Amino acid sequence: xxxxxxxxxxxxxxxxxxxxxxxxxxxxxxxxxxxxxxxxxxxxxxxxxxxxxxxxxxxxxxxxxxxxxxxxx
Amino acid sequence: xxxxxxxxxxxxxxxxxxxxxxxxxxxxxxxxxxxxxxxxxxxxxxxxxxxxxxxxxxxxxxxxxxxxxxxxxxxxxxxxxxxxxxxxxxxxxxxxxxxxxxxxxxxxxxxxxxxxxxxxxxxxxxxxxxxxxxxxxxxxxxxxxxxxxxxxxxxxxxxxxxxxxxxxxxxxxxxxxxxxxxxxxxxxxxxxxxxxxxxxxxxxxxxxx
Numbered sequence: 001x002x003x004x005x006x007x008x009x010x011x012x013x014x015x016x017x018x019x020x021x022x023x024x025x026x027x028x029x030x031x032x033x034x035x036x037x038x039x040x041x042x043x044x045x046x047x048x049x050x051x052x053x054x055x056x057x058x059x060x061x062x063x064x065x066x067x068x069x070x071x072x073x
Numbered sequence: 074x075x076x077x078x079x080x081x082x083x084x085x086x087x088x089x090x091x092x093x094x095x096x097x098x099x100x101x102x103x104x105x106x107x108x109x110x111x112x113x114x115x116x117x118x119x120x121x122x123x124x125x126x127x128x129x130x131x132x133x134x135x136x137x138x139x140x141x142x143x144x145x146x147x148x149x150x151x152x153x154x155x156x157x158x159x160x161x162x163x164x165x166x167x168x169x170x171x172x173x174x175x176x177x178x179x180x181x182x183x184x185x186x187x188x189x190x191x192x193x194x195x196x197x198x199x200x201x202x203x204x205x206x207x208x209x210x211x212x213x214x215x216x217x218x219x220x221x222x223x224x225x226x227x228x229x230x231x232x233x234x235x236x237x238x239x240x241x242x243x244x245x246x247x248x249x250x251x252x253x254x255x256x257x258x259x260x261x262x263x264x265x266x267x268x269x270x271x272x273x274x275x276x277x278x279x280x281x282x
Binding site for chain 1: 142149268274
């Protein structure tokens, strides 16, 4: 049950990230952070998304292993 | 590393090493899962079913990451620079196709969870997995290439085929891109093998090892 809840949380947090990012349209093209420096921060954001996603996923697997270890004793 | 200087994309061309590699990794992991499903149906060994399940799980995870990174990338290259609204982005055939493909794999896990009998679960989900893999081809390979889209690789965009036209990629990008595909895919396979080993230990009593 806990596993499903954490998986769902991960999925919806991904969805939430994307809606927040989509909500920033309809503005004149200002020199805000993501469009500055040749949009290099977009690459940073993409990189961080993957890293955070992977860390969360591996963390969930780690918790599963801990639970298995506890059951063994 | 120097990258080609392009309008609109600017430095975001570097996302090629992340966003595109996620989809490559997903495709390879789903392919592995498909092979193990066929192997399961040939011998009905539950070991192969565990392999197929875990490869599909990590593949779906890579797909979700690919989708999430795609939304970020699209937001800063499609939305304002080509005067595209959110409505036109939601009509993107590539986005819809990828969403359908991921939802079909989502149904695979729902299907697996709904059985209590292990053999029945393994058998039906193996058949469904073959169907899900077959559905990947129309939804993410064929249809997006037939209809117009902002995504590279669609007719109407002059940027060519993103995945298979190897003449289209600049050689400077290629030097990082190919090792990146191998690296991300191996990372996915490593996580999948960890999950498989975990599952095998969990089900040890079933295998009488």
